[in-house]
Amino acid sequence: MTRRGLFLFVLLSLLWGIPYLLIKLAVAEVSVPFLVFALTAVGALALLPFVLVQRSFGWLKTHWRAVAAFCLVEMILPWGLITHGEVSIDSSTAGLLIAMTPAVTVAISKLMGSDERLGIRRWTGLFLGFAGVFVLALPTLGGGFLAVVEILMAAACYASGSIIASRWLNDLPATSLTAVCLAGAALIYAVPAALAWPAAMPSTMVVGAILGLGVFCTAIAFATYFLLVREIGPERAVVITYVAPAVSVAAGVLVLSEPLDIGIVAAFALILCGSYLGTWRAPPEPSVSATSAS
DSSP states (O other), X not given: OOHHHXXXXXXXXXXXXXXHHHHHHHTTTSOHHHHHHHHHHHHHHHHHHHHHHHOOOHHHHHXXXXXXXXXXXXXXXXXXXXXXXXXXXXXXHHHHHHTTHHXXXXXXXXXXXXXXXXXXXXXXXXXXXXXHHHHHHGXXXXXXXXXXXXXXXXXXXXXXXXXXXXXHSTTSOHHHHHHHHHHHHHHHHHHHHHHTOOSSOOOHHHHHHHHIIIIIIIIIHHHHHHHHHHHHOHHHHTTHHHHHHHHHXXXXXXXXXXXXXXXXXXXXXXXXXXXXXXXXXXXXXXXXHHHHHO
């Protein structure tokens, strides 16, 4: 990996690892609808200059159904679910549960009729991943189980969003697509946010968390991801999924003094190993021509 690629990888690990910490800080003072509205609106405004430069939205007329579906399952539903879930559970737990997204993507693709054979390695990975979720959720059966279900539903939404993007939105301008979806999500949450508007100005810490979520963890993170894919390719970029949860756990433990017990460590190992094995693909065999040439 080049130095540029390594820099982008580390940056994106941080940008996608700390949102759960920032959400946990923000929901202590503001409502769920207000927080989702604020971060989507800030993210859309941050991308506005880049969208104005492109000035091309013809794709929206032909792909509006897929764009609306993507906005729903990639932003509107999961951000509401994650934010509401973090009212009851630790940020590190939320980050670990979201790490199931790659494995859930494989499972949903299979349920949707994908003819790709999984094989024993990938089935084992799916089993390990869900075993990790069970270990993580077991202590919450007395009080936070609904929140765990909400985060898993968000992971399923993200998985559905990746499938929609790969099948119907792959050739669309990424920045404009992201900005349109963020603006759409902000409009959906505008009325609920107005009804649950904070009675007093949030603290400086919460305002900073909201700005960080909108500008850094959304707008800049998307731009960084696309640069990373161009630098190292999509197959290697997916490794970010296994690093960001570690950042999430570390941030929760160091900043919020969240517990790091044997259950968290075991769940961390099971979920990440499961996600890795569940999404594993055998390297392509060399072509006949390449083999003969050597």
